Amino acid sequence: MELISTIFSLILFFTPFIFFYFFHLPNPKYGFKSYPLLGSLPDFIKNRHRFLEWSTEILAGCPTNTAVFRRPGKIHGVITANPSNVQHMLKTNFENYPKGPRFITLLQDFLGQGIFNSDGHIWKVQRKTASYEFNTNSLRNFIVHISTAELQTGLIPVLREAAERNRVVDLQDLLERFAFDNICKLAFNVDPGCLKGVGNNAGSEFMKAFESAATLSAGRFMYIFLFVYRIKKFFNMGSEMQLRDSIRIVHEFADNIIRSRLQERVERKGEDLLSRFIQDSSNSAEMLRDIVISFILAGRDTTSSLLTWFIWLLSSRPNVVDKILQELKKIREYDTDSDTYSFDELREMQYLHAAISEALRLYPPVPVDTKLCENDDVLPDGTVIKKGWFATYNTYAMGRMESIWGKDCLEYRPERWLDENGVCKQESSFKFPVFHAGPRICLGKDMAYIQMKSIAASVIKRFTFEVVNVKEDAIPEHVLSLTLRMKEGLHVSVKERLLET
Numbered sequence: 495m496e497l498i499s500t501i502f503s504l505i506l507f508f509t510p511f512i513f514f515y516f517f518h519l520p521n522p523k524y525g526f527k528s529y530p531l532l533g534s535l536p537d538f539i540k541n542r543h544r545f546l547e548w549s550t551e552i553l554a555g556c557p558t559n560t561a562v563f564r565r566p567g568k569i570h571g572v573i574t575a576n577p578s579n580v581q582h583m584l585k586t587n588f589e590n591y592p593k594g595p596r597f598i599t600l601l602q603d604f605l606g607q608g609i610f611n612s613d614g615h616i617w618k619v620q621r622k623t624a625s626y627e628f629n630t631n632s633l634r635n636f637i638v639h640i641s642t643a644e645l646q647t648g649l650i651p652v653l654r655e656a657a658e659r660n661r662v663v664d665l666q667d668l669l670e671r672f673a674f675d676n677i678c679k680l681a682f683n684v685d686p687g688c689l690k691g692v693g694n695n696a697g698s699e700f701m702k703a704f705e706s707a708a709t710l711s712a713g714r715f716m717y718i719f720l721f722v723y724r725i726k727k728f729f730n731m732g733s734e735m736q737l738r739d740s741i742r743i744v745h746e747f748a749d750n751i752i753r754s755r756l757q758e759r760v761e762r763k764g765e766d767l768l769s770r771f772i773q774d775s776s777n778s779a780e781m782l783r784d785i786v787i788s789f790i791l792a793g794r795d796t797t798s799s800l801l802t803w804f805i806w807l808l809s810s811r812p813n814v815v816d817k818i819l820q821e822l823k824k825i826r827e828y829d830t831d832s833d834t835y836s837f838d839e840l841r842e843m844q845y846l847h848a849a850i851s852e853a854l855r856l857y858p859p860v861p862v863d864t865k866l867c868e869n870d871d872v873l874p875d876g877t878v879i880k881k882g883w884f885a886t887y888n889t890y891a892m893g894r895m896e897s898i899w900g901k902d903c904l905e906y907r908p909e910r911w912l913d914e915n916g917v918c919k920q921e922s923s924f925k926f927p928v929f930h931a932g933p934r935i936c937l938g939k940d941m942a943y944i945q946m947k948s949i950a951a952s953v954i955k956r957f958t959f960e961v962v963n964v965k966e967d968a969i970p971e972h973v974l975s976l977t978l979r980m981k982e983g984l985h986v987s988v989k990e991r992l993l994e995t
């Protein structure tokens with residue numbers, strides 16, 4: 495009894511000191527506040543739900559837009575929004591900043607050794623084949639063909655029906671399902687039919703399992719102590735049990751397609767990515783599965799994320815919509831028969847290109863990206879980074895840096911991308927690393943622009959959208975999984991646009 499009361503008295507006595515120690519230390523002038531033993535963890539926990547805004551505020555206040563982040567267990571790292579540092583990490587000293595074993599291990603169960611989840615030789619070999627294929631006209635034509643066909647038979651009829659029936663739809667959900675159908679066609683020429691919800695059971699089950707595997711795998715990065723997920727995995731409990739089930743469904747679906755293709759053993763039969771990678775006989779069935787799954791993950795939520803933010807941005811900017819419509823009219827007089835545009839027409843759309851780039855600047859689908867520092871290094875701004883630290887570039891913050899975009903950096907202004915001839919300028923990929931940069935730059939960048947322009951042009955020409963679940967002047971809340979998604983979706987009332995001909 496006496497012991498308990500002594501302990502109790504000691505706690506009472508020390509509590510004010512502990513509070514004072516942790517919460518009333520003088521703030522550093524800039525950067526993440528760091529407490530003894532706990533590093534920046536207390537502030538991280540307090541701001542985890544608004545990580546992007548919080549890290550943007552901190553980086554904007556640092557002289558070189560770069561800050562050191564310390565966590566207990568010697569998990570330290572650098573977070574930067576400085577283009578010179580980004581160039582150094584992603585290009586100049588590329589070999590020193592791989593994804594690293596931590597990243598790869600956390601995603602390994604789901605992605606295996608696919609391009610998105612490998613380093614070194616395994617990555618290089620896949621990158622070589624994929625870069626070659628992504629530069630062929632046949633793949634480009636195949637991509638344009640898929641998007642236009644899926645638009646004509648999928649998205650446009652679904653929106654038209656919503657307009658006729660005066661129904662409110664969740665545009666984010668529709669765009670995600672549409673993107674999933676699209677990317678599965680590209681990956682292995684199978685349409686799971688998720689958009690129309692009439693897909694065979696296996697297709698819809700595949701999409702659901704894929705969603706859940708991606709979200710639960712991303713959730714592993716959020717553990718403060720990684721051993722927690724390992725214990726859950728070992729005992730097959732909770733989220734880890736769900737993850738295992740989802741991965742099994744994804745793998746079975748992909749394996750069935752791959753097995754039957756391998757049995758056919760034919761010369762290149764189709765234009766899809768699987769047909770292209772199958773040509774290399776050194777790829778085992780398991781490797782083919784990893785490759786295809788990586789591509790589905792890379793191309794799945796990125797374009798739908800951007801288009802959702804884009805339509806929300808346009809919903810309060812009728813002047814931008816007018817300019818897009820004027821451009822479409824200049825390219826082709828409105829005709830009621832054709833809902834889609836050709837590759838050459840899409841390339842001509844410079845204002846639309848600028849409007850999409852401006853949306854990508856403020857709402858990048860991959861808002862932060864992290865590498866591992868393999869050996870001690872000094873970044874171009876003088877920040878010291880040690881072996882084993884993480885190195886994160888914060889694309890979301892970079893889009894909001896006055897030092898990069900000027901005083902009006904928070905304004906949505908497509909014109910900043912246009913030169914005096916109305917042609918959309920190419921920005922340095924280190925200043926605008928929305929598609930990554932250097933040797934690992936996104937392979938789908940050109941294809942993504944074509945797809946996004948094709949969807950945006952067709953949809954904006956045909957429909958108007960009134961957002962019903964976000965208040966005027968409010969910004970939709972986001973969730974951070976592997977991509978930037980709206981927390982509550984984007985609920986819109988759809989109407990057919992009255993076209994002047």
Ligand code: HEM
Binds near residue numbers: 794859864935941942
């Ligand atoms: C708006 C759309 C897109 C954005 C913003 C985007 C962004 C990115 C980013 C930031 C990375 C680097 C990720 C990392 O290494 O950690 C990446 C890689 C990649 N992206 Fe995209 N992406 C988009 C669309 C696509 C599409 C449609 C595809 C095609 C299927 C694709 C294929 C890839 C591949 C294969 C990689 C891995 C490249 C490598 O590691 O060598 N992306 N993308």
